[in-house]
Amino acid sequence: GMKLNAPEEEKELPAHACAYVALDSGNRHKIILTLPRYCGIHNPASVVKCLACNKWFCSARGNFSSSHIVNHLVRARHKEVQLHPKSSLGDTVLECYNCGTKNVFMLGFIPAKSDTVVVLLCRQPCAAQTSTKDMSWDISRWQPLIEDRSFLPWLVHPPTDAEQLRARHLTPPQIAKLEEMWKEVPGATAADLDKGVGVDDDPHPVLLKYDDPYHYQNIFGPLVKMESDYDKKLKEAQSEDGLQVRWDYGLNNKHLASFILPKIESGDVKLAVGDEMRLKYKGELRPSWEGVGYVIKIPNNQSDEVTLELRKSPNDKSVPTECTMNFSADYVWKATSYDRMQFAMKTFAVDELSVSGYIFHKLLGHEVALAALKTQMPRNFHVPGLPELNPRQITAIKTVLSNPLSLIQGPPGTGKTVTSATIIYHLCKLNTSPVLVCAPSNVAVDQLCERIHLTGLKVVRLTAKSREDVESSVNFLSLHEQVRMNDTNTELAKLVQLKNEQGELSSQDEKKYKQLTRSAEREILNNADVVCCTCVGAGDPRLSKMKFRNVLIDESTQSAEPECMIPLVLGCKQVVLVGDHKQLGPVIMNKKAAKAGLNQSLFERLVKLGLVPIRLNVQYRMHPCLSEFPSNMFYEGSLQNGVTANDRIRRDVDFPWPVADMPMMFWSNLGNEEISASSTSYLNRTEASNVEKIVTRFFKAGVKPTDIGVITPYEGQRSYIVSTMQNSGTFKKELYREVEVASVDAFQGREKDFIVLSCVRSNENQGIGFLSDPRRLNVALTRAKYGLVIIGNPKVLSKHELWHHLLIHFKDRNCLVEGPLTNLQISLLQFGRPKTAFR
Amino acid sequence: EEEAQIVVTRPEEEIDPEDEADFEREYAKMMAESLESRKAERKHQFDLPLPVRPKAKDVSSGGEAGENAADGSTGMMAFSLLTKKGNRQQSRTVALPSDSQFAIAMKNQQQAEREE
Ligand SMILES: [Zn+2]
Ligand SMILES: [Zn+2]
Ligand SMILES: [Zn+2]
Numbered sequence: 040g041m042k043l044n045a046p047e048e049e050k051e052l053p054a055h056a057c058a059y060v061a062l063d064s065g066n067r068h069k070i071i072l073t074l075p076r077y078c079g080i081h082n083p084a085s086v087v088k089c090l091a092c093n094k095w096f097c098s099a100r101g102n103f104s105s106s107h108i109v110n111h112l113v114r115a116r117h118k119e120v121q122l123h124p125k126s127s128l129g130d131t132v133l134e135c136y137n138c139g140t141k142n143v144f145m146l147g148f149i150p151a152k153s154d155t156v157v158v159l160l161c162r163q164p165c166a167a168q169t170s171t172k173d174m175s176w177d178i179s180r181w182q183p184l185i186e187d188r189s190f191l192p193w194l195v196h197p198p199t200d201a202e203q204l205r206a207r208h209l210t211p212p213q214i215a216k217l218e219e220m221w222k223e224v225p226g227a228t229a230a231d232l233d234k235g236v237g238v239d240d241d242p243h244p245v246l247l248k249y250d251d252p253y254h255y256q257n258i259f260g261p262l263v264k265m266e267s268d269y270d271k272k273l274k275e276a277q278s279e280d281g282l283q284v285r286w287d288y289g290l291n292n293k294h295l296a297s298f299i300l301p302k303i304e305s306g307d308v309k310l311a312v313g314d315e316m317r318l319k320y321k322g323e324l325r326p327s328w329e330g331v332g333y334v335i336k337i338p339n340n341q342s343d344e345v346t347l348e349l350r351k352s353p354n355d356k357s358v359p360t361e362c363t364m365n366f367s368a369d370y371v372w373k374a375t376s377y378d379r380m381q382f383a384m385k386t387f388a389v390d391e392l393s394v395s396g397y398i399f400h401k402l403l404g405h406e407v408a409l410a411a412l413k414t415q416m417p418r419n420f421h422v423p424g425l426p427e428l429n430p431r432q433i434t435a436i437k438t439v440l441s442n443p444l445s446l447i448q449g450p451p452g453t454g455k456t457v458t459s460a461t462i463i464y465h466l467c468k469l470n471t472s473p474v475l476v477c478a479p480s481n482v483a484v485d486q487l488c489e490r491i492h493l494t495g496l497k498v499v500r501l502t503a504k505s506r507e508d509v510e511s512s513v514n515f516l517s518l519h520e521q522v523r524m525n526d527t528n529t530e531l532a533k534l535v536q537l538k539n540e541q542g543e544l545s546s547q548d549e550k551k552y553k554q555l556t557r558s559a560e561r562e563i564l565n566n567a568d569v570v571c572c573t574c575v576g577a578g579d580p581r582l583s584k585m586k587f588r589n590v591l592i593d594e595s596t597q598s599a600e601p602e603c604m605i606p607l608v609l610g611c612k613q614v615v616l617v618g619d620h621k622q623l624g625p626v627i628m629n630k631k632a633a634k635a636g637l638n639q640s641l642f643e644r645l646v647k648l649g650l651v652p653i654r655l656n657v658q659y660r661m662h663p664c665l666s667e668f669p670s671n672m673f674y675e676g677s678l679q680n681g682v683t684a685n686d687r688i689r690r691d692v693d694f695p696w697p698v699a700d701m702p703m704m705f706w707s708n709l710g711n712e713e714i715s716a717s718s719t720s721y722l723n724r725t726e727a728s729n730v731e732k733i734v735t736r737f738f739k740a741g742v743k744p745t746d747i748g749v750i751t752p753y754e755g756q757r758s759y760i761v762s763t764m765q766n767s768g769t770f771k772k773e774l775y776r777e778v779e780v781a782s783v784d785a786f787q788g789r790e791k792d793f794i795v796l797s798c799v800r801s802n803e804n805q806g807i808g809f810l811s812d813p814r815r816l817n818v819a820l821t822r823a824k825y826g827l828v829i830i831g832n833p834k835v836l837s838k839h840e841l842w843h844h845l846l847i848h849f850k851d852r853n854c855l856v857e858g859p860l861t862n863l864q865i866s867l868l869q870f871g872r873p874k875t876a877f878r
Numbered sequence: 879e880e881e882a883q884i885v886v887t888r889p890e891e892e893i894d895p896e897d898e899a900d901f902e903r904e905y906a907k908m909m910a911e912s913l914e915s916r917k918a919e920r921k922h923q924f925d926l927p928l929p930v931r932p933k934a935k936d937v938s939s940g941g942e943a944g945e946n947a948a949d950g951s952t953g954m955m956a957f958s959l960l961t962k963k964g965n966r967q968q969s970r971t972v973a974l975p976s977d978s979q980f981a982i983a984m985k986n987q988q989q990a991e992r993e994e
Contacts, residue, residue: 114901116908127971137924139962144909144912145912153987156928156958157980158926158961161916164919164922165924166924175927176926188905194972204886397884400884405886408884409885
C-alpha cells in the first residue's frame with residue numbers, strides 16, 4: 040500500500056478549525072488519509088464549539104450575511120456553545136449567570152452601573168425584570184450576545200482578512216448541503232460535497248484559478264494519485280527472470296551486479312539512475328537469496344548493461360557472487376516523489392508560513408496587487424566567473440530582483456543558465472538566508488550547480504541518499520561529500536573511519552554517528568549561500584526545518600505543477616521560474632491525467648493568467664539560417680542572433696548542403712514506416728539507412744562522433760538506427776557507438792554541432808503522432824549549431840499545417856532535396872493544403 | 879522582516895435573495911421558539927453583589943481590570959466578565975473596544991463622577 044508520511048512530518052490543522060471550511064480528501068485518495076478533517080480558520084480567539092454536535096465554527100462571514108457559527112446554529116437548530124480553551128476567556132460555556140440557561144439566542148451582557156464589570160444574563164426571564172435603584176447592575180442596558188448575526192466581536196473575534204482569504208470558501212448552497220448531510224452523517228466534510236465525480240474514469244481537469252488551497256489540492260491530488268498508481272503498475276510489471284549476472288566489487292566495498300534487462304528495450308519503462316531494484320537468486324546451486332540495491336548505471340551507447348549497487352546488509356557474506364545464472368530482478372517502486380507532491384499541496388493549504396501572502400494568492404490565480412520590492416539594485420550586474428550579459432539579460436535580472444514572482448522565458452541557446460546563475464548570485468548578495476535552487480532533473484541541477492560554484496558562492500548540492508554514489512562533476516559540492524570532508528569534527532571523523540574499516544558500527548556508535556552527521560549537515564546547510572537540489576529533492580526531510588525566502592526553479596516548464604510546489608512551500612517570498620513553455624513540457628505517463636492538465640507547468644498557467652514572462656531574445660547557438668524558422672514560428676520573430684553566419688560555418692567540413700552558405704536541408708525519403716518488433720513503436724528502414732549514410736559522410740569530412748546527434752521520436756527507430764549504423768557503416772563500430780541517437784526529449788536542454796532528424800512517419804492516412812506537437816518540433820529544430828539534416832516524407836508531413844510551413848520554408852530556400860546523397864537534386868514537389876491545424 | 883502589503887481582489891459572489899430569505903425565516907423561528915420556551919420559566923431574582931475590588935480608574939492609565947488587556951493606544955478598554963464555574967465565581971478580563979456602548983457609557987459615567 041501507500042506509504043504515509045512520517046508522523047512528525049504531518050501538518051494538520053487543529054481539530055478546532057471551522058467545520059465549514061472543512062475538507063477531507065481521505066475518501067478520495069489514501070495518500071492524504073491523515074489530512075485534516077477540518078481545516079481553515081483555527082485561531083482559538085475566532086472559533087467556538089457547538090455543544091450539540093461538537094463541531095467548531097468560526098465567526099467569519101464568508102459570502103454570507105451571517106457568521107459561520109450563527110449560520111450553523113440556525114440551520115442545525117443547535118443552541119449551546121463553548122469558547123476555546125486557548126481563548127482569553129478559557130473554555131467558558133456561555134450561560135446565564137443567574138439561571139444557567141445556555142441558549143445563546145437568549146443570552147446577552149449587562150454592565151455594572153459604576154464598574155467595568157459585565158455578566159451574561161438571559162433575556163427571558165432573568166433580564167426581563169426591572170432594575171431596582173439599589174441594584175449594582177444596569178439591566179436596562181442588556182445587549183444581546185448575537186448581534187448582526189454574529190457573536191459580539193469582542194467575545195469571539197472575527198478572523199483577519201488574511202485568515203479569511205486563506206480559508207476554504209464554501210458557497211451558501213454548499214454549506215446548506217453540508218448541513219443537510221450532517222443530519223445523516225455527522226462526520227461528513229466539504230470534500231464529500233463533490234462526491235460522485237468519478238475520479239478513476241474522468242478526473243476533474245485543472246483550472247486557471249482556484250478558490251483556495253483546498254480547491255487546488257482537490258483538483259491536483261487525484262491527478263497526482265492517478266499518475267502515481269499508473270507509474271507503480273508499470274514499474275512493478277517489470278519483473279524479469281532468467282537473468283545472467285556479472286559480479287564486481289565497488290570502491291566503497293559494496294557488491295555490484297550487472298545484467299541485461301530485455302524488457303527495457305521495449306521502451307515502456309524508463310529506468311533511471313537511483314532507482315531501486317530487488318535481485319533474487321532462484322537457482323539450485325545454493326539456498327535462495329535476495330538483496331536490494333540502487334541502479335548506478337543504465338543502458339547507454341557503450342553497453343546495454345544495468346548495474347546495481349547492493350545495499351550493505353548483515354548477511355553480506357551470503358551474497359551469491361559465485362553464481363551467475365538464474366537470477367531475477369524486480370523494480371522496487373517508491374512513492375517518495377508523489378508523496379512529496381501531495382505533502383507540498385497539503386503544506387500550502389494548512390501552513391500560513393509556507394508561502395508569503397502575495398505568492399499564495401498569485402499561485403491560486405487571484406488578482407493581487409503589490410508595490411514593487413524595494414531592492415537595492417547592484418551597480419554592476421556582471422558576476423565574476425560568468426560571461427558578460429546582453430541588455431535583455433540585464434533587464435531580466437533587474438525585473439526579477441524587484442519582483443516577488445517573475446518568469447524568465449529562455450528560448451533555445453539564449454543563455455538561460457548564465458542568466459539564472461547571475462540572478463542567484465545577486466539574490467545571495469541581497470539576502471542573508473540561503474537561496475534554494477531547483478530543477479526537475481539531476482542533470483540540470485548539476486549544470487546549474489557548477490555555474491554557481493564558478494561565481495565563488497558557497498554551494499551545497501543536496502542529493503537523494505540513493506544517488507550519493509552516482510558519479511557527477513559536482514560531487515565535491517554535495518552535502519554528503521562536504522560532511523565527509525569536514526575534518527573539524529574529530530568524533531565524527533573517527534566514527535566514519537571505524538565504519539569504513541569494520542563495515543558497520545555498534546548500535547550505540549551508529550546512533551552517535553547519525554546524530555553527528557545530522558548536526559554536521561545542518562551546519563553546512565545553514566552556512567550555505569545556495570542550496571541546489573531537484574524539485575522533488577526539496578522535499579527531503581533534511582530541509583524540512585529550513586526556510587527559504589528566495590527560490591529559483593530552472594527548467595520549470597518541464598515539471599508538473601505539484602512538483603514545482605515542493606520547493607515553493609518552504610517559506611518563499613520571492614520566486615523566479617525559468618523555462619520555456621514553447622519547448623517540451625512535463626512528461627506525464629498516464630494519458631488521462633495528462634489530458635486533464637497535469638502536463639501543464641505552473642509557468643504556463645501563470646502565463647495564461649497574464650503574468651508576462653521576460654523573454655531572453657539573443658540566441659548564441661545556431662547558425663542564423665537555423666534559428667529563422669523557430670524564431671518566426673514559435674517566438675513571433677523575436678529571436679535575434681548573437682552569432683553570425685560566419686561564426687557557425689564549418690568550412691572544413693565537406694558536406695553536400697544544397698546551398699553552400701546554408702547548412703540545412705530537408706531530404707525527401709519516401710520509404711515506408713513499419714511497426715517495430717516490440718509492436719509499440721515505429722521504424723523506417725529507408726530513413727535509418729540514410730541516417731547511416733549521412734553520419735558516415737560527416738565522419739569522412741572529419742566531424743567527431745560526439746559532435747553529431749541523431750534525433751528520432753520513436754524508440755523503435757532509435758534502436759534500428761543504432762544497429763543499422765553498426766552493421767552497414769564503413770567506419771569502425773566504436774565510432775558509430777559514440778554518436779548519440781536519442782529521442783527529442785532526451786536532447787532538450789542540449790546541443791550538438793550537427794543534428795540529423797529522422798521523422799519516421801510515412802503513411803497515407805494516419806497521423807504523424809509525436810511529430811504534431813509544435814513544442815517537440817521546436818526542440819528538434821533547435822539543437823544544431825553548425826548544420827541540420829531532416830529526413831522525412833514531405834508528402835505525408837505537409838498535410839500537417841506546422842510541417843507544411845516548415846517544408847515551404849526549406850523549399851523556398853532551395854533546401855528541399857531528393858535523390859541519392861551523392862547526387863542530391865532540388866525537389867520540385869508541390870504540396871497540397873494542410874488538413875489539420877496545429878494549435 | 880515585515881510581510882509586504884498586498885491587496886487581493888476576489889470577485890464578489892452574489893448572495894441569493896431566496897437563500898437569504900429562507901435563512902431569515904429560520905432565524906426568526908429560532909428566536910421566537912427560544913423566547914416562547916422561556917415564557918413559562920420561573921423567575922429567579924437576580925441580585926449579584928459586585929466583586930470586591932478597587933474601582934477601575936481611567937482604563938488607559940492602567941486600572942485594576944485594565945492591566946493586561948486594555949491599552950488606551952489600542953482603543954480597547956478592559957472589563958471583567960463574571961462567570962460561574964460550578965458554584966465558584968470567576969472573573970476574566972475581556973477587552974471591549976472603546977467605542978462599544980458599554981465602554982462609552984463607562985467613560986461618560988467616569989467623566990460625570992469626576993465633575994461632581
Ligand atoms: Zn451543532
Ligand atoms: Zn468558518
Ligand atoms: Zn437566566
